[in-house]
Amino acid sequence: MLNISGTQINFLKVRVITFILSAILICLSIGAFFVNGLNFGIDFKGGTLIEIETSQEIEISGLRDNLNTLELGDVQVQEFGSSKNLLIRVEQQLGGDQVQQDVVQIVKESLESYLSTDINFRRTEVVGPKVSGELIQSGAIAIFVAVFAMLVYIWFRFEWQFSLGAVLALVHDVILTIGVFCITQLEFNLPIIAAILTIVGYSMNDTVVVYDRVRENLRKYRSKEITDLLNLSINDTLSRTIVTSVTTLLALLSLFIFGGEVIKGFTFAMIWGVVVGTYSSIFVAAPLLRYLDVKREWNTTSAVDSTR
Amino acid sequence: MLYFSNLKTFSVLSVIIITLFFAVPNFFSKDQINSFPNFIPKQQVNLGLDLQGGSHLLLEVDTEEIIKERVENLNADVRRVLKKNNLNYSNFKVSNESLKFVVEGFNSEIQKEISELSMSNSQNILAMGDQTNLIITQEENTIQINFTEEFIKQSVSNAVAQSLEIVRRRIDELGTREPSIQRQGSSRIIIQLPGIDDPDRIKSLLGQTAKLTFQLVDTSVNFDPFNPSKAPIGSEILASDADEEFKYIVKKRIMVGGENLVDAQPGFDPQTNEPIVSFRFDRIGATKFGRVTQQNVGKPFAIVLDNKVISAPVIREAILGGSGQISGGFDSEEANDLAILLRAGALPAPLIILEERSVGPDLGADSIEAGQFAAIIGFIAVIIFMIFVYRYFGLLADIALIINLFMVLGVLSLFQATLTLPGIAGIILTIGMAVDANVLIFERVREEIRNGSNMMNAVENGYKRALSTILDANITTLIAAIILFFMASGPVRGFSITLAIGIFTSVFTAFTFTRLLISLNAKRLKPNFVGLSKNA
Numbered sequence: 001m002l003n004i005s006g007t008q009i010n011f012l013k014v015r016v017i018t019f020i021l022s023a024i025l026i027c028l029s030i031g032a033f034f035v036n037g038l039n040f041g042i043d044f045k046g047g048t049l050i051e052i053e054t055s056q057e058i059e060i061s062g063l064r065d066n067l068n069t070l071e072l073g074d075v076q077v078q079e080f081g082s083s084k085n086l087l088i089r090v091e092q093q094l095g096g097d098q099v100q101q102d103v104v105q106i107v108k109e110s111l112e113s114y115l116s117t118d119i120n121f122r123r124t125e126v127v128g129p130k131v132s133g134e135l136i137q138s139g140a141i142a143i144f145v146a147v148f149a150m151l152v153y154i155w156f157r158f159e160w161q162f163s164l165g166a167v168l169a170l171v172h173d174v175i176l177t178i179g180v181f182c183i184t185q186l187e188f189n190l191p192i193i194a195a196i197l198t199i200v201g202y203s204m205n206d207t208v209v210v211y212d213r214v215r216e217n218l219r220k221y222r223s224k225e226i227t228d229l230l231n232l233s234i235n236d237t238l239s240r241t242i243v244t245s246v247t248t249l250l251a252l253l254s255l256f257i258f259g260g261e262v263i264k265g266f267t268f269a270m271i272w273g274v275v276v277g278t279y280s281s282i283f284v285a286a287p288l289l290r291y292l293d294v295k296r297e298w299n300t301t302s303a304v305d306s307t308r
Numbered sequence: 309m310l311y312f313s314n315l316k317t318f319s320v321l322s323v324i325i326i327t328l329f330f331a332v333p334n335f336f337s338k339d340q341i342n343s344f345p346n347f348i349p350k351q352q353v354n355l356g357l358d359l360q361g362g363s364h365l366l367l368e369v370d371t372e373e374i375i376k377e378r379v380e381n382l383n384a385d386v387r388r389v390l391k392k393n394n395l396n397y398s399n400f401k402v403s404n405e406s407l408k409f410v411v412e413g414f415n416s417e418i419q420k421e422i423s424e425l426s427m428s429n430s431q432n433i434l435a436m437g438d439q440t441n442l443i444i445t446q447e448e449n450t451i452q453i454n455f456t457e458e459f460i461k462q463s464v465s466n467a468v469a470q471s472l473e474i475v476r477r478r479i480d481e482l483g484t485r486e487p488s489i490q491r492q493g494s495s496r497i498i499i500q501l502p503g504i505d506d507p508d509r510i511k512s513l514l515g516q517t518a519k520l521t522f523q524l525v526d527t528s529v530n531f532d533p534f535n536p537s538k539a540p541i542g543s544e545i546l547a548s549d550a551d552e553e554f555k556y557i558v559k560k561r562i563m564v565g566g567e568n569l570v571d572a573q574p575g576f577d578p579q580t581n582e583p584i585v586s587f588r589f590d591r592i593g594a595t596k597f598g599r600v601t602q603q604n605v606g607k608p609f610a611i612v613l614d615n616k617v618i619s620a621p622v623i624r625e626a627i628l629g630g631s632g633q634i635s636g637g638f639d640s641e642e643a644n645d646l647a648i649l650l651r652a653g654a655l656p657a658p659l660i661i662l663e664e665r666s667v668g669p670d671l672g673a674d675s676i677e678a679g680q681f682a683a684i685i686g687f688i689a690v691i692i693f694m695i696f697v698y699r700y701f702g703l704l705a706d707i708a709l710i711i712n713l714f715m716v717l718g719v720l721s722l723f724q725a726t727l728t729l730p731g732i733a734g735i736i737l738t739i740g741m742a743v744d745a746n747v748l749i750f751e752r753v754r755e756e757i758r759n760g761s762n763m764m765n766a767v768e769n770g771y772k773r774a775l776s777t778i779l780d781a782n783i784t785t786l787i788a789a790i791i792l793f794f795m796a797s798g799p800v801r802g803f804s805i806t807l808a809i810g811i812f813t814s815v816f817t818a819f820t821f822t823r824l825l826i827s828l829n830a831k832r833l834k835p836n837f838v839g840l841s842k843n844a
Binding site: 051053097098100101104105120121122123124125126127128130131138139141142145146149150153157190191193194197198200201202204205206208209212213236237239240243244246247248249250251252253254255257258259260262263266267270 | 358366368505506508511515660661662663664665666667668670671674675678679681682683685686687689690693694697729730732733736737739740741743744747748751754755776777780781782783784785786787788789791792795796799800803804807
């Protein structure tokens with residue numbers, strides 16, 4: 001039987017440490033963004049991706065050398081899940097949208113003549129420069145719109161202090177997620193944008209639950225010191241925060257391990273986001289309220305209701 | 309709060325049963341479904357191309373080409389009018405969208421003549437009641453002619469609509485299974501082809517404008533086909549379709565065009581057994597073709613497709629019946645494709661492929677299998693964990709979770725929303741997050757009990773208190789899902805759909821179904837039912 005109810009952990013006491021930790025991680029992320037940059041997939045960079053399955057194991061370096069003689073620019077070959085599954089990436093060709101189409105044909109013919117095994121072409125993706133430019137733009141816009149929508153929603157439902165705190169925590173989560181992709185150089189593609197948007201939703205969900213309790217306790221304990229009150233609120237909701245994170249992580253881990261190679265990057269981003277989002281609601285969003293001068297006089301009618 | 313009237317119980321159960329009803333077909337094969345009685349729904353979840361295998365193509369109509377063609381036509385019209393009026397022009401400049409020239413003696417009469425000619429050549433594009441499609445400005449002797457913005461917009465819009473129709477005809481001719489062809493934005497076309505993982509043939513069919521013309525070969529000059537000199541005025545140099553190096557000099561005047569064809573079929577030449585395409589003209593085409601062939605017996609004429617000469621046979625006798633055949637050294641598939649292209653008609657402008665995503669049937673099947681397995685494992689893990697934490701209430705939440713999962717499936721089938729691989733991820737994520745509403749409620753219940761409430765009151769207040777939190781928490785996720793829906797397309801959009809459906813069903817089940825289950829046991833509830841020790 002798991003029962004984390006009734007804890008009295010002093011979360012606010014470590015706020016200086018966690019703020020510094022978050023600051024370091026944010027600096028690392030921003031640094032990695034400018035030093036390494038994101039490893040954009042073809043969704044955002046344009047180019048061609050071909051996934052093949054062969055009946056025998058292939059010596060990758062030989063194939064890579066062979067494909068790099070085709071004068072298609074940089075051609076990457078990597079294993080994808082097993083040694084018989086290969087992923088071939090060809091960079092975007094100069095000369096507009098139409099020429100990208102020729103790459104598939106050239107690579108397919110070259111593979112068929114070079115490899116002596118049966119080849120099953122499992123996936124072919126060609127993204128031209130026009131579309132990749134639009135995708136990256138709409139992806140960035142979507143994230144900004146989502147964060148802004150959260151800001152407005154929380155402002156409506158709470159007060160501007162809460163809205164600001166929640167959005168700062170949200171920006172923290174988004175930066176750390178993009179940062180982990182800069183550091184690990186995992187491929188950053190369209191599904192990762194979807195993952196970030198979901199993280200925005202999830203992290204907000206977590207933060208709202210804590211904030212909801214803060215608001216309730218503000219009504220309930222008029223004279224309680226704000227630090228104590230925030231601690232109490234985090235402790236009140238801690239059990240829920242942990243249980244929901246665990247169930248979500250259980251589902252995501254199962255997807256990460258068994259869900260196949262294609263959505264691995266997506267699931268990784270989600271798992272990271274859930275961990276960071278949970279951390280930020282407890283150690284960033286809630287402690288921030290201490291500095292944001294939250295209003296103590298909530299309307300009394302509902303306060304009566306929640307005071308015992 | 310705990311009390312459920314019969315009517316309420318009935319409506320909650322009805323909603324659930326009806327939704328589950330729609331999930332039923334997903335557990336049977338297509339054949340079994342067809343043998344179902346009529347009252348049972350037959351729609352299965354609509355699988356995205358990434359799961360069933362297939363090809364997605366995003367095309368763009370080359371609108372610059374359309375405007376260029378319009379400007380070229382205008383160019384010819386203007387020069388004709390100027391020549392007819394014996395006006396000498398100079399500095400004639402043709403830019404992307406306008407004409408500019410210097411001329412003396414330009415007056416309103418000539419301006420009117422140009423406008424009328426241009427209007428009569430653009431009849432099918434202009435809207436009713438349009439007075440003019442040109443803006444003519446004069447500055448001393450410099451004249452500039454532009455098309456009106458409305459006219460350009462209308463030309464492009466018409467060309468895209470026409471392209472869409474022709475793309476549809478070409479793909480239908482291939483007999484593809486349930487293709488989906490849609491217009492996107494102002495000049496794009498999205499094509500979804502389930503079951504096709506190598507769209508080479510379709511791409512090559514769509515990559516041709518297929519403008520067919522019959523033109524006479526210019527025999528007035530001798531020339532070397534591999535190194536032609538300049539073509540005489542009124543003629544042009546065209547390359548052979550089979551051999552890029554081999555050139556023809558062909559008269560520019562078009563005898564008959566592809567728009568006069570009524571039918572084209574692939575076949576074999578009975579004598580040589582070579583694949584051919586036989587065609588038939590409509591009445592106008594047949595008359596024109598008959599007249600020209602009658603006048604030019606013994607001379608060669610060129611069959612030109614997209615500015616390349618397919619063949620240039622010599623006219624042996626007048627062809628009056630309105631039908632003929634094309635042979636150009638193609639194999640039977642090429643003959644078949646050419647027949648398709650001719651039947652479907654020419655595209656008004658070239659199509660550019662902007663994006664292609666093709667998934668083979670194996671990968672799709674693997675993805676479904678992996679997704680299902682991951683879902684089952686994740687599901688079992690969550691179920692066990694919930695019972696571990698909340699005991700009896702956890703079990704109730706688990707029952708709700710199972711119902712919830714089938715409801716998502718039912719809603720997907722009912723609305724024929726598309727399930728994609730990220731969509732499966734969305735369902736699995738929903739498994740994890742769906743219990744959240746129940747977790748919030750149960751935690752409240754525990755708290756109430758610790759504060760000394762009796763079990764019944766604790767449950768009542770737990771639901772009451774948790775409501776606003778649950779709504780706030782889920783609305784934030786819903787906002788993210790909605791933004792994702794509008795921003796994304798294809799597989800990622802499938803994720804936002806399952807996520808959104810999951811939010812609705814999980815909040816619904818938490819507030820109605822789990823509560824109903826608890827209320828049915830209301831009298832027997834004990835604190836240890838919610839995972840608290842008896843003396844808590």
